[in-house]
Amino acid sequence: MTYEPIWGGIIAWYLFLAGLGGGAFITSAFLKWTKPEATTMRRIGHIVAPVAVCIGLVLLMFDAKAGFLNPLRFALLLSNFGSVMTWGVVFLAAFTIIALIVLVLDLMKKSVPNWLDIVGVVAGVCVAIYTGVLLGVCQTFPLWNNALLPILFLVSALSTGAAAVIAIGILVKPQEFNEIGLLKKTHYALPAIEILLVASLVFITAHTNQAGFNSIMNLIGGQWGAWFWIGFVIVGLLAPTIIETVTLFFSSPQFEEGATARWLSFASDAGVLVGGFLLRYLVIVAALPLTMVVPML
Numbered sequence: 001m002t003y004e005p006i007w008g009g010i011i012a013w014y015l016f017l018a019g020l021g022g023g024a025f026i027t028s029a030f031l032k033w034t035k036p037e038a039t040t041m042r043r044i045g046h047i048v049a050p051v052a053v054c055i056g057l058v059l060l061m062f063d064a065k066a067g068f069l070n071p072l073r074f075a076l077l078l079s080n081f082g083s084v085m086t087w088g089v090v091f092l093a094a095f096t097i098i099a100l101i102v103l104v105l106d107l108m109k110k111s112v113p114n115w116l117d118i119v120g121v122v123a124g125v126c127v128a129i130y131t132g133v134l135l136g137v138c139q140t141f142p143l144w145n146n147a148l149l150p151i152l153f154l155v156s157a158l159s160t161g162a163a164a165v166i167a168i169g170i171l172v173k174p175q176e177f178n179e180i181g182l183l184k185k186t187h188y189a190l191p192a193i194e195i196l197l198v199a200s201l202v203f204i205t206a207h208t209n210q211a212g213f214n215s216i217m218n219l220i221g222g223q224w225g226a227w228f229w230i231g232f233v234i235v236g237l238l239a240p241t242i243i244e245t246v247t248l249f250f251s252s253p254q255f256e257e258g259a260t261a262r263w264l265s266f267a268s269d270a271g272v273l274v275g276g277f278l279l280r281y282l283v284i285v286a287a288l289p290l291t292m293v294v295p296m297l
Helices: 009-034 039-064 072-079 084-107 114-136 148-172 181-206 210-220 225-249 259-286
Strands: none
Touching: 009 039, 009 084, 009 114, 009 148, 009 181, 009 259, 039 084, 039 148, 084 114, 114 148, 114 259, 148 181, 148 259, 181 210, 181 225, 181 259, 210 225, 210 259, 225 259
């Protein structure tokens, strides 16, 4: 008997874009506090954040179908604060409003108050964590119902958000890319943390029950095995880590500031973005539910 996933690519894109938006805003705030001269890259983060989240929300409404036919149904989610979906709407709405206000202030060349950046960072973290909690409340799926998943999605959101800002920054303002050493080194550590979290998630889920074991086998050795190892692990984690290790720690300052290093970093960040999407997609489609056995009377 085969199992058809209840969610697919659209929800994976929603989770990916929501996390990326939160991560991009956090990256922009990080640059403001550590490298305020990088105004263009900060603005890139301010643009990416609301745009990514809004596109993700449109995809969510499209997947829900009834969202376009009767948008007021989404407002009913605010009537139950015991629901994860309700808190998700609150976090997403608050983050989107804050991100848009910050973007308008930035485009008007007005100073963004520190308190607004801090509130936006907190909202961005909540949005990133929520994307993992949304799956985690489904207790019948051991791969989703794991306390590590929200943490993994948060780290991935920070990584993809920074990757998006850096990649666009390389194309738009390459000279600023050479001046954000602290962000590059911070971003470098995130894939390594992801590797540890993914390994822990796989090990714990595989030893939870039979459905958990089957989900992991489906992920790493079944029909999704090639996507997991080649797309996520190699392209999304190992290749970026190797590229950044060479450019940051084993190359001369002249090479690190040259065009070749920038394009290598761009390829690295593109790989991080591919891996970030595949992480969510594979977690969704590879998960298998617990089976219920009804004894014969």
